[in-house]
Amino acid sequence: MVRKDIVSELRSRETVVSMFLFVVLAMVVFHYAFTVPGGGDLSFYTGGMLWVVFVFGALLGLNRSFAHEKDEGCLDGLLLCPVDRVTIFLAKMTANLIFLGLIQLLAVPVFALFFAAGRMAAHLPAFLALVVLADVGIAALGTLLATIAMHTRARDLLLPILFLPLVIPLLIAAASGTSAVLAGSAGSVSVLGRLAFLLVYDGVFLVLAYGTYDVAIGE
Amino acid sequence: MDREGDAALAEIRVEGLGKAFGRRDVLRDVSFTVARGGFLTLFGPNGAGKTTTLRLLATLLRPSSGSVAVAGHDLSDDPMPVRRAIGFISHNPLVYRDLTAQENLCFYADMYGVADPGRRIGDLLERVELSHRRYDVVSTFSKGMLQRLAIARALLHKPRVLLLDEPHSGLDPHAVDILDGLLDEVRAEHTFVMATHNLRQGLELADQVMILDAGRAVFAHSGRLAAADFAAIYREHVREGALV
Numbered sequence: 098m099v100r101k102d103i104v105s106e107l108r109s110r111e112t113v114v115s116m117f118l119f120v121v122l123a124m125v126v127f128h129y130a131f132t133v134p135g136g137g138d139l140s141f142y143t144g145g146m147l148w149v150v151f152v153f154g155a156l157l158g159l160n161r162s163f164a165h166e167k168d169e170g171c172l173d174g175l176l177l178c179p180v181d182r183v184t185i186f187l188a189k190m191t192a193n194l195i196f197l198g199l200i201q202l203l204a205v206p207v208f209a210l211f212f213a214a215g216r217m218a219a220h221l222p223a224f225l226a227l228v229v230l231a232d233v234g235i236a237a238l239g240t241l242l243a244t245i246a247m248h249t250r251a252r253d254l255l256l257p258i259l260f261l262p263l264v265i266p267l268l269i270a271a272a273s274g275t276s277a278v279l280a281g282s283a284g285s286v287s288v289l290g291r292l293a294f295l296l297v298y299d300g301v302f303l304v305l306a307y308g309t310y311d312v313a314i315g316e
Numbered sequence: 317m318d319r320e321g322d323a324a325l326a327e328i329r330v331e332g333l334g335k336a337f338g339r340r341d342v343l344r345d346v347s348f349t350v351a352r353g354g355f356l357t358l359f360g361p362n363g364a365g366k367t368t369t370l371r372l373l374a375t376l377l378r379p380s381s382g383s384v385a386v387a388g389h390d391l392s393d394d395p396m397p398v399r400r401a402i403g404f405i406s407h408n409p410l411v412y413r414d415l416t417a418q419e420n421l422c423f424y425a426d427m428y429g430v431a432d433p434g435r436r437i438g439d440l441l442e443r444v445e446l447s448h449r450r451y452d453v454v455s456t457f458s459k460g461m462l463q464r465l466a467i468a469r470a471l472l473h474k475p476r477v478l479l480l481d482e483p484h485s486g487l488d489p490h491a492v493d494i495l496d497g498l499l500d501e502v503r504a505e506h507t508f509v510m511a512t513h514n515l516r517q518g519l520e521l522a523d524q525v526m527i528l529d530a531g532r533a534v535f536a537h538s539g540r541l542a543a544a545d546f547a548a549i550y551r552e553h554v555r556e557g558a559l560v
Contacts, residue, residue, distance in 0.1 A: 098423075098427075100423075101412065101415065101419070104414075105412055105414040105415060165412055165413075170408035170409075170410055171410055171411070171412055173374075173376055173404070173410055174410030174411070174424070174469070175427075176375070177374060177375070177402065177404050177410075178399065178424070179396045179397075179399040179400045179427075179428065180427055
């Protein structure tokens with residue numbers, strides 16, 4: 098299923114291109130909006146900027162993640178297959194994770210260039226740990242909610258309404274953790290606390306998806 | 317044959333099946349059995365419950381009441397073997413338009429765990445006369461070609477039961493001929509349940525018919541029926557809607 102979603106995306110380029118354009122354009126806007134005459138220190142704000150951009154970029158991809166299944170009626174084909182519903186969730190979540198990771202791989206250098214020149218490389222392991230844990234949370238929550246939203250006519254509207262309030266705790270942890278890392282406190286208690294919070298957040302939504310996905314994707 | 321003997325040979329056993337969406341009953345107390353190798357055609361006007369019945373048999377809906385067993389497995393307790401035993405063909409081909417015919421069939425072969433998928437896909441594409449378009453993206457296919465690919469998809473895992481939901485819908489006469497030829501070819505290998513409005517296509521292969529109206533089974537008959545006789549029976553039992 099993951100391979101199918103990737104091949105389909107490589108051919109249509111509907112999701113990744115729009116996600117990437119949004120992320121880069123938002124960073125350019127932030128760069129000019131927050132440039133301080135005399136080059137003031139922006140490290141306190143950069144974590145928030147980065148994760149707002151990633152969360153909204155991810156939302157674009159999540160909105161499209163079931164589009165092929167729903168628009169072409171392939172959801173029935175998928176549900177007819179003798180595979181556990183949780184397997185479908187994990188495959189969809191993995192595909193969403195890959196698309197988000199790919200966007201970040203392309204966007205983080207742009208971010209480093211604008212906002213964190215020199216500081217990111219020094220604290221890369223802590224930054225990557227934050228990104229991986231936050232991405233798993235975004236993909237788990239987003240895939241579950243995208244599945245629920247796809248059954249409604251207003252799915253493009255419903256997904257952000259459901260997703261954004263629930264992603265706020267993750268956004269706060271990832272943003273404050275990233276700001277702390279970029280400010281040079283990579284090994285601090287506050288960053289380790291954020292990482293622990295993200296781990297628990299991921300666990301909660303993975304368990305929730307495991308327990309409810311059969312109903313979420315059902316009738 | 318007695319009732320217990322019938323049930324033992326039944327490939328599909330449906331008892332008191334009901335389905336409600338919210339407070340609206342769309343299917344009420346429908347019962348039938350289809351023997352292995354049998355062909356049941358469901359007739360009825362729009363909204364009669366034909367598609368709901370097929371979607372319940374295919375595990376795409378959960379029954380509100382009653383029980384369904386397919387290939388000896390109860391649908392509610394044991395849906396996985398039921399899914400393995402079923403091939404589903406509807407007017408929607410259930411294939412991904414961004415993928416090639418080969419990629420679509422490879423995907424479904426993976427999902428069903430088909431042994432030697434390369435050979436099976438090659439054989440099926442040959443059978444549905446799509447070998448020459450094997451590596452073409454499905455979005456370039458005509459409606460008839462899509463429906464032939466849908467047949468290959470449905471037969472891929474050698475299902476014991478084929479469920480057909482108005483499979484002729486939207487096809488031109490040539491594509492209908494190809495589809496009927498294919499169904500005729502695989503007739504002996506499967507048990508069929510087909511929903512249709514089309515009298516000729518519905519009666520041609522069927523050895524069992526049922527008329528649904530407003531969610532209830534209003535007529536059931538085992539054995540072949542002449543088209544003229546069946547049309548009269550249909551008019552007698554169904555309040556609205558005509559057969560084609």
